[in-house]
Amino acid sequence: MAKIDKIETTLYRLPLPEKIEAASSGVLTDIDMVMVRVWDSDGAQGCGYNPLFSGQGSALVEIINNVCAEIVLQEDPSRIEWIWHKMWRRLHYAGRGAPVSFAIAAVDTALWDLKANSLNLPLWRLLGGFNPEVKAYAGNIDLNFPVDKLLAGADRSLNDGHRSIKMRLGKPSLKEDLSRVEAMRNHIGSDVELMADANEAWRPDQALRALRALREFDLVWVEEPIQPDNFVAYAHLRNNGGVPLSAGENLHTLAEFAALISAGGIDFPEPDLATCGGITPWMKIGHLADAHGLPVTSHGLHDIHVHLLAASPNNAYLEVHGFGMNPYIEHPLAVKNGIATAPDRPGHGMAFNWSLLEKFRLN
Ligand SMILES: [Mg+2]
Numbered sequence: 001m002a003k004i005d006k007i008e009t010t011l012y013r014l015p016l017p018e019k020i021e022a023a024s025s026g027v028l029t030d031i032d033m034v035m036v037r038v039w040d041s042d043g044a045q046g047c048g049y050n051p052l053f054s055g056q057g058s059a060l061v062e063i064i065n066n067v068c069a070e071i072v073l074q075e076d077p078s079r080i081e082w083i084w085h086k087m088w089r090r091l092h093y094a095g096r097g098a099p100v101s102f103a104i105a106a107v108d109t110a111l112w113d114l115k116a117n118s119l120n121l122p123l124w125r126l127l128g129g130f131n132p133e134v135k136a137y138a139g140n141i142d143l144n145f146p147v148d149k150l151l152a153g154a155d156r157s158l159n160d161g162h163r164s165i166k167m168r169l170g171k172p173s174l175k176e177d178l179s180r181v182e183a184m185r186n187h188i189g190s191d192v193e194l195m196a197d198a199n200e201a202w203r204p205d206q207a208l209r210a211l212r213a214l215r216e217f218d219l220v221w222v223e224e225p226i227q228p229d230n231f232v233a234y235a236h237l238r239n240n241g242g243v244p245l246s247a248g249e250n251l252h253t254l255a256e257f258a259a260l261i262s263a264g265g266i267d268f269p270e271p272d273l274a275t276c277g278g279i280t281p282w283m284k285i286g287h288l289a290d291a292h293g294l295p296v297t298s299h300g301l302h303d304i305h306v307h308l309l310a311a312s313p314n315n316a317y318l319e320v321h322g323f324g325m326n327p328y329i330e331h332p333l334a335v336k337n338g339i340a341t342a343p344d345r346p347g348h349g350m351a352f353n354w355s356l357l358e359k360f361r362l363n
Pocket residue numbers: 197199223224249299
């Protein structure tokens with residue numbers, strides 16, 4: 001039986017092509033990217049990564065190097081659940097959420113990639129093999145853009161093959177948000193699907209007013225109207241706002257998703273494997289949603305989430321995200337007529353340009 005005999009953690013700081021802003025994060029100019037690589041005694045390898053805001057990556061590197069590495073080494077790589085739970089139990093006292101879930105996620109992703117590579121299977125087939133074609137949308141981050149640039153971004157997304165587009169909300173006045181949505185809807189017409197993401201900009205009372213005012217624009221959803229863990233308020237907004245809700249990037253455990261879904265607070269659960277503890281809990285969240293008659297969508301990391309959604313019968317949308325790794329990988333994800341296709345290369349199929357990444361290495 002193979003054993004994991006090497007694990008390596010690297011931290012990169014990658015510049016973004018331009019300054020972008022969302023309501024909760026503020027303006028972003030670069031991101032940290034934590035990369036975990038694992039090798040087993042049969043020569044198989046896997047890698048997982050986690051992009052997060054600049055300055056926060058080193059905390060993950062410490063957790064992985066000081067705790068996860070010794071748990072993973074010498075383990076049987078086919079026992080991912082076993083390894084995941086060992087990491088969780090060891091780390092949960094100071095964790096039970098971020099950044100522990102972020103650190104475990106990078107390791108868990110590497111383990112799934114290794115397992116799929118060693119079986120010579122693409123991840124989406126290993127995880128369930130539902131349908132490689134997944135509906136996608138452009139997750140544009142554009143709160144700081146003036147209206148003409150906002151609309152130009154939508155045009156670029158449409159030219160790139162998208163048929164569904166997300167824009168940001170959370171300007172100082174609701175009036176300004178509404179005028180931006182109106183401009184977008186008028187620009188793209190009624191046939192292009194439109195989502196909007198408030199990134200926790202509002203209190204519940206403000207969110208209720210905003211949702212009711214946004215009804216006329218036929219949004220697929222409004223994402224994170226309020227802080228992520230006020231599940232009672234989510235249910236209130238869902239019952240009274242008149243616009244479907246999505247959320248999930250700021251929930252860090254399977255239990256938090258169970259609580260939000262049980263509260264009746266969500267239409268589109270949106271787990272992010274990088275923030276919920278990895279592929280292992282992501283698939284459980286997807287199945288949990290399915291059991292409640294809900295779809296599952298994704299946040300960020302589209303090159304890997306395309307596999308998870310392609311494995312899930314209740315998939316709704318893949319977010320094609322602004323923190324994409326396109327400059328650093330050999331096969332960037334393509335979207336055609338609003339559809340992304342999970343690749344049939346083994347593992348997650350991301351071939352990184354290691355020498356280019358080396359220029360941005362911090363540790
Ligand atoms: Mg979001």
